[in-house]
Amino acid sequence: MSSQDLESALSKFKVLNREQRKIFLKALVEDCTPHELYTLQQALQIKNHGSFDIVGTLPLELSVKIFEYLNCRDLCACRKICQKWRSITKDPTIWRAKCLEILYYDKGSISASDMEDIPKEGWEKLYIKLYRRDVNWDNGRVQRVRFLKGHRDRITDSKLKGNILVTGSADRTVRIWNVDTGQCEHVFTGNVFSCVDFLPEEKVIAASTYFRSSFLWSMETKELLGEFNGHVTAVRCISLSKSFIASCSFDGSVIVWNWKSGEKIATIPADSIAVRILDTIILSLSSQKIEAFDINDGTCIFSSPFEEGLIGWSYIQNYLSSIENPHDDIYSQLLSSLSVIKGLSHHSSVRVFDFDTHKNRFVRIDGQMPSAVLWLTLFDYNYRSKMIEYPFNDNSMDLDINKEIFRTINVDCRRIVAGCLSGIIVLLEFDEN
Incomplete structure (x- = not known):
């Protein structure tokens, strides 16, 4: 919009009545960029039309679209301007969008069916609940502690995804837990299980x-x-993965199968401590390097020195899980996370750990400490650490968390699951009742 066009528009605006101004502004704003909209508002103020509310006179769907770009703090401030703006900020479309922004990174915290059942007026309440949960998470304030009982020996591995928890134990069982109810839904028996993984989608x-x-x-x-x-x-x-299963062993090999057909795809000589499948690529960690292999022929795609150990490896896995299509350029994604990984090197003494890479949080237990103490490290603020606070005097707690020795930790959807030497599973939740 040129200055001449703006002068022409303002000259027409001056002689219009209120209803005509609404129609005129609707047509004008639809052709404006955000910067031109700001320029128009400034020009109206100069011409003594500043008291006219451009946003409030727009059709509701356009006003809502503008308000969606504001953060929660600004939306609350806008409610104090006038009744019209207060009404706009109450629109459920805005709060549904805000909820989806949070739930994009916590895909498992609310199921799709639960979201369909949320009434229009319930989106703002849901956002407030999610916002308070994030505040508690950022500050390490646990709201509730639950204990899941069933295993009779130490927890060797655990995986938490959404409301499903899978645990392996030295008691020769693998268990499926519903985290929402705290109930064990099924028990698989076999031998002493060392590691577990699962795919909810498959x-x-x-x-x-x-x-x-x-x-x-x-x-x-x-x-x-x-x-x-x-x-x-x-x-x-x-x-x-969706098609493959891979395992590494003390025998110095990584073996890949197609789990749908049962066919062995490749045997890769690699002294791996840990492996991760990303589409058709296997990421492998050894004691001194990180490598990527093509699943189909077992060839090494790249190899790089890597001295950050299992902590750095765990961060990489969580980081790659938080972005879309990481296998398109794994090497550049690894480089982009190296600055964070380097800063974690002084945490090498931790016994168990996990990451929330979206919120830049590192949950850990120091391996040198005799008791079970959970720490929350904010590793984007000079790696500041603090002890996680949880309610000691909760009458529903029939066990003392301080007497447990943690063997595994998983972080997902602002929850912490810790598997203990005794076979007890501790669930720390940050949602407010």
Whole structure:
């Protein structure tokens, strides 16, 4: 919009009545960029038309679209301007968009069916709940502690995704838990399980034993879908994708199968501590380097020195999980996270840990401490650490968290799940009642 066009528009605006101004502004604003809209508002003030509310006179759908760009603090400030703006900021479309922004990173915290049941007036309440949960999470203030009982020996591995928790134990079982209810939904028996993984979208669970075998079960029918053998020593880590299952062992090899057909795809010589499948690429961590292999032929795509150990590896896995299509350029994604990984090197003494990479939080337990103390590290603020606060005097707690020795930690959807030496699972929740 040129200055001449603006002068022409203002000269017409002056002689119009209120209803005509609404029609005129609607047509004018639809052709304006955000900067031109700001210029128009300034020009109206100069011409003594500043008391005219441009946003308030727009059709509701346009006003709502403008207000969606504001953050929560600004929206609350806008409510104090006038009744019209207060009415706009109450529109459920705005708060639904704000909720979806948060839930984009916490895809499992609310199911799709639950979202369909939310009434229009309930989106603002949901946002307030999610916002308060994030504030508690940022400050390490646990609102509720729950204990999940069932395992009779130490927890060897655990995976939390959404409201589903899968745990492996030295008691020769793998258990599926519903985190919302705290109930164990199924128990798979076998041998002493060293590691577990599962895919909620494919509804399959994989677990490996200290005795070289890996198993795959259906989460729906609970039947055994396959047993995968090939290693000659204990399996250290297992990873699942939509088509493949991969495991690494103390025997210095990584083996990949197509779990749908049962066919062995490749045996890769790699002294791996941990593996992760990303589409058709296997990411492997050894004691001194990180490598990527093509699943189909086992060739090494890239190799780089890597001295940050399992903490750096864990951060990379969570970081790659938080972005879309990381396999398109894994190497550049690794480089982009190196600055954070370097800063984590002084946490090498931690015993168990996990990350919330979206919120830049690092949950850890120091391996040198005799008691179980959870720390929340804000690693975007000079790696400042603080002890996580949880309600000691909750009458519903029939166990003392300070007497437990944590063996595993998982972070997901602003929740912490810790597996203990005793077989107890501790669930720390940050939602307010």
